[in-house]
Amino acid sequence: MTTATAAPQLEQDFQACIDADGRIEPRDWMPEGYRKTLIRQIAQHAHSEIIGMQPEGNWITRAPSLRRKSILVAKVQDEAGHGLYLYSAAETLGVDREELLDLLHVGRQKYSTIFNYPTTSWADVAAIGWLVDGAAIMNQVPLTRCSYGPYARAMIRVCKEESFHQRQGFEAMTVLANGTPAQRQMAQDAVDRWWWPSLMMFGPSDTESPNSAQSMAWGIKRFSNDELRQRFVDATVPQAEHLGLTIPDPDLSWDDETGHYVFGEIDWTEFFTVMKGDGPCNRERLAHRVAAHDEGAWVREAAQAYAEKHASRSIAVAA
Amino acid sequence: MSDYSAEGGHGAIPTSGVPSDEGGSKRSQPLWEVFVRSRRGLSHTHVGSLHAPDAHMALRNARDLYTRRQEGVSLWVVAATDIVASSPDEKDAFFDPAGDKPYRHPTFYDVPEGLTHL
Numbered sequence: 547m548t549t550a551t552a553a554p555q556l557e558q559d560f561q562a563c564i565d566a567d568g569r570i571e572p573r574d575w576m577p578e579g580y581r582k583t584l585i586r587q588i589a590q591h592a593h594s595e596i597i598g599m600q601p602e603g604n605w606i607t608r609a610p611s612l613r614r615k616s617i618l619v620a621k622v623q624d625e626a627g628h629g630l631y632l633y634s635a636a637e638t639l640g641v642d643r644e645e646l647l648d649l650l651h652v653g654r655q656k657y658s659t660i661f662n663y664p665t666t667s668w669a670d671v672a673a674i675g676w677l678v679d680g681a682a683i684m685n686q687v688p689l690t691r692c693s694y695g696p697y698a699r700a701m702i703r704v705c706k707e708e709s710f711h712q713r714q715g716f717e718a719m720t721v722l723a724n725g726t727p728a729q730r731q732m733a734q735d736a737v738d739r740w741w742w743p744s745l746m747m748f749g750p751s752d753t754e755s756p757n758s759a760q761s762m763a764w765g766i767k768r769f770s771n772d773e774l775r776q777r778f779v780d781a782t783v784p785q786a787e788h789l790g791l792t793i794p795d796p797d798l799s800w801d802d803e804t805g806h807y808v809f810g811e812i813d814w815t816e817f818f819t820v821m822k823g824d825g826p827c828n829r830e831r832l833a834h835r836v837a838a839h840d841e842g843a844w845v846r847e848a849a850q851a852y853a854e855k856h857a858s859r860s861i862a863v864a865a
Numbered sequence: 866m867s868d869y870s871a872e873g874g875h876g877a878i879p880t881s882g883v884p885s886d887e888g889g890s891k892r893s894q895p896l897w898e899v900f901v902r903s904r905r906g907l908s909h910t911h912v913g914s915l916h917a918p919d920a921h922m923a924l925r926n927a928r929d930l931y932t933r934r935q936e937g938v939s940l941w942v943v944a945a946t947d948i949v950a951s952s953p954d955e956k957d958a959f960f961d962p963a964g965d966k967p968y969r970h971p972t973f974y975d976v977p978e979g980l981t982h983l
Binding site: 571573574575581582583585586587589590594620623624627630631634635637641642643644645646649654655656657658659699700703707746747748749750752755757758761771817821846849850852853854856857 | 878881884885892914915919929930950953954
């Protein structure tokens with residue numbers, strides 16, 4: 547073994563690697579705060595992916611055509627996959643995924659507030675793909691350049707697949723927006739309900755947040771909540787115009803000077819209410835997740851028993 | 866001032882008051898590292914990992930998790946505990962021997978102007 551390098555030197559090397567846009571890999575030295583921040587972030591990201599299967603999974607049996615159903619099944623399966631890529635990345639930091647699931651199940655770790663809203667019509671599936679996944683892409687693309695290698699690599703896979711999610715949503719929305727008056731109404735109603743929660747997805751302004759500043763210095767976070775939200779609005783308003791749907795914001799206007807859209811005040815009281823557990827579906831989402839985990843226990847146990855039986859047989863043969 | 870960030874990918878989640886992990890005991894099924902050959906003529910490349918009770922299930926899970934879009938024509942799964950890795954702490958000393966041997970590269974040598982196939 548080489549002699550242990552002094553901690554300040556290790557920390558300097560670590561920061562120098564990040565400042566040079568290098569990547570930190572699993573067994574590299576890293577500050578404990580960096581490790582903890584990443585575990586928390588990747589775990590809550592993973593939780594959001596698997597809880598995110600529920601609002602849309604709700605419509606699989608009622609999709610309007612076989613084509614839409616096949617697409618929706620593939621999309622929901624992708625969300626499960628994204629969760630697994632992310633739990634896999636979290637585990638490279640020395641945490642056990644069963645423990646992360648426990649923390650989710652008892653409500654100590656959270657998932658995105660957006661999944662605590664109900665999907666009351668088929669148009670909601672379209673709105674989620676277009677708006678919610680559109681917002682997710684804004685968040686996730688910068689993470690493909692995150693300083694932690696395994697997280698960045700997982701995000702590259704996720705972003706490729708997310709692009710399909712957004713497009714299928716936009717396509718489904720296009721069909722409704724150009725359909726019968728009732729379908730148009732359904733599309734508009736979904737936009738009315740999903741627009742503001744989608745803007746809340748970026749979180750309150752973080753200009754003063756010490757956590758955000760630290761995440762930026764560590765190359766985990768690249769853009770502020772407000773920057774990402776503005777990008778999302780700028781990208782999405784023309785898409786709504788193309789669909790002929792109205793964004794439910796009377797203050798929305800184009801600012802020639804800045805080259806950006808100006809939008810109205812977000813109701814953060816609603817955001818905090820949903821975050822604290824009092825959104826429309828918080829209890830249902832968590833109860834469903836816990837039930838799915840508990841009811842799947844016998845499958846995991848059976849697979850384990852089968853593996854043990856065969857392992858003992860091959861030992862017997864070898865002996 | 867906010868302790869909520871868009872870090873959740875799918876939306877803002879708290880960045881404070883949430884535990885990362887508590888160093889609890891490991892009770893997941895064995896971990897398998899997954900390698901995919903994306904097409905014939907290329908090597909298998911590491912793509913990630915998954916948990917499964919045995920190699921057979923690991924292979925099936927790897928198909929569902931890592932090749933949903935025809936990303937591969939062949940898969941390897943390797944028990945993570947069977948991988949022997951060089952230590953990052955010793956990477957300087959370990960890889961040093963190659964550091965002072967630039968003559969192993971063709972660019973080390975001067976080629977006279979105008980000559981080809983050299």
